[in-house]
Amino acid sequence: MTPRYTPTAIALHWLIAFGILASFSLGLxxxxxxxxxTKLKLYSWHKWAGVxxxxxxxxxxxxxxxxxxxxxxxxxSPVLRRAANAAHWLLYGLMIAIPxxxxxxxxxxxxxxxxxxxxxxxxxxxxxxxxxxxxKDVHEFLNFTLLGLVAIxxxxxxxxxxxxxxxxxxxxxxxxxxx
Amino acid sequence: xxTTSLTRLTLTAALALGLTGTAHAVEYGTLDTAAxxxxxxxxxxxxxxxxxxxxxxxxxxxDPARPEAASTTFNVPLAGIDTGSPEGNDExxxxxxxxxxxxxxxxxxxxxxxxxxxxxxxxxxxxxxxxKTRPVSFPVTYTPGTPTASFDGMxxxxxxxxxxxxxxxxxxxxxxxxxxxxxHLVAKxxxx
Numbered sequence: 001m002t003p004r005y006t007p008t009a010i011a012l013h014w015l016i017a018f019g020i021l022a023s024f025s026l027g028l029x030x031x032x033x034x035x036x037x038t039k040l041k042l043y044s045w046h047k048w049a050g051v052x053x054x055x056x057x058x059x060x061x062x063x064x065x066x067x068x069x070x071x072x073x074x075x076x077s078p079v080l081r082r083a084a085n086a087a088h089w090l091l092y093g094l095m096i097a098i099p100x101x102x103x104x105x106x107x108x109x110x111x112x113x114x115x116x117x118x119x120x121x122x123x124x125x126x127x128x129x130x131x132x133x134x135x136k137d138v139h140e141f142l143n144f145t146l147l148g149l150v151a152i153x154x155x156x157x158x159x160x161x162x163x164x165x166x167x168x169x170x171x172x173x174x175x176x177x178x179x
Numbered sequence: 180x181x182t183t184s185l186t187r188l189t190l191t192a193a194l195a196l197g198l199t200g201t202a203h204a205v206e207y208g209t210l211d212t213a214a215x216x217x218x219x220x221x222x223x224x225x226x227x228x229x230x231x232x233x234x235x236x237x238x239x240x241x242d243p244a245r246p247e248a249a250s251t252t253f254n255v256p257l258a259g260i261d262t263g264s265p266e267g268n269d270e271x272x273x274x275x276x277x278x279x280x281x282x283x284x285x286x287x288x289x290x291x292x293x294x295x296x297x298x299x300x301x302x303x304x305x306x307x308x309x310x311k312t313r314p315v316s317f318p319v320t321y322t323p324g325t326p327t328a329s330f331d332g333m334x335x336x337x338x339x340x341x342x343x344x345x346x347x348x349x350x351x352x353x354x355x356x357x358x359x360x361x362x363h364l365v366a367k368x369x370x371x
Contacts (some may be wrong), residue, residue, distance in 0.1 A: 037350070041224065
């Protein structure tokens with residue numbers, strides 16, 4: 001049997017993937033709305049999703065560090081393997097940096113983040129409009145970098161499956177989906 | 180040693196006497212707007228936010244010897260409202276919020292001042308915002324000082340009572356009904 005990711009790693013991968021897709025789309029949509037109760041609600045949901053994803057990602061990073069990923073196939077060149085490794089750590093870095101930048105932006109703009117309206121996160125920055133605008137640019141830049149990297153990540157997974165015909169994609173699929 | 184303590188005692192006594200003397204003579208009557216602050220605290224999706232009224236003026240009379248005779252008419256031009264974000268500042272001037280074009284000023288006119296013991300007083304009066312007038316009362320703490328005295332307090336109000344936030348904003352699930360006006364007022368003695 002070819003080595004697979006652990007069921008926990010697989011569950012976290014897909015849960016976080018869909019969470020990121022949802023909150024990314026929400027973030028893109030909500031910023032262009034004019035001020036309304038709906039806009040305030042969507043901003044809060046986006047922040048709640050961000051805090052939730054951050055917690056899941058921290059857990060996932062801990063899991064990854066204690067449960068090594070299955071080795072990449074021997075058919076891959078050493079350069080490609082190193083590139084794949086670097087891309088994965090960059091993905092982790094971005095998944096940590098993006099919610100943190102959002103949290104800091106919210107602080108700098110003077111809006112405390114209160115998870116589900118119940119758990120207040122500390123404001124790490126004092127209110128500063130100019131810094132808030134800079135952090136907005138940072139948050140956006142990191143997100144579009146992530147979008148690009150996710151596109152490469154997905155294309156690579158599909159190439160492994162349909163062109164190289166190896167198990168790199170299937171070992172991250174839930175067992176039920178395995179053909 | 181003994182002389183030093185004696186001098187200190189005399190000084191303290193003189194100071195105490197002097198202060199009591201001024202307290203009876205001074206009547207506060209001018210608001211030091213630069214040193215005063217009128218803010219408000221509101222809540223949006225469970226998040227507490229601070230705003231500020233950047234402009235205000237007042238007529239006030241406060242004689243520490245006769246606090247129950249104190250009175251004030253407090254005006255807040257709503258063009259100077261700062262909700263904490265530029266987007267919010269534009270929004271609250273609209274018809275659904277303060278409708279500042281029709282009702283540019285919020286006003287509080289005191290009617291009675293009741294001593295609560297110590298330096299605390301219960302101030303009652305009429306609050307007018309957006310063409311609606313409601314009776315309100317709130318505690319105020321007086322801090323004597325020379326040459327200025329200060330008054331601190333919080334006036335809780337329900338934005339729904341004044342139709343602040345109509346239409347899509349009239350439900351209180353996003354922006355809460357409760358708003359707390361928090362003030363720190365510094366008063367100078369009447370010009371003599």
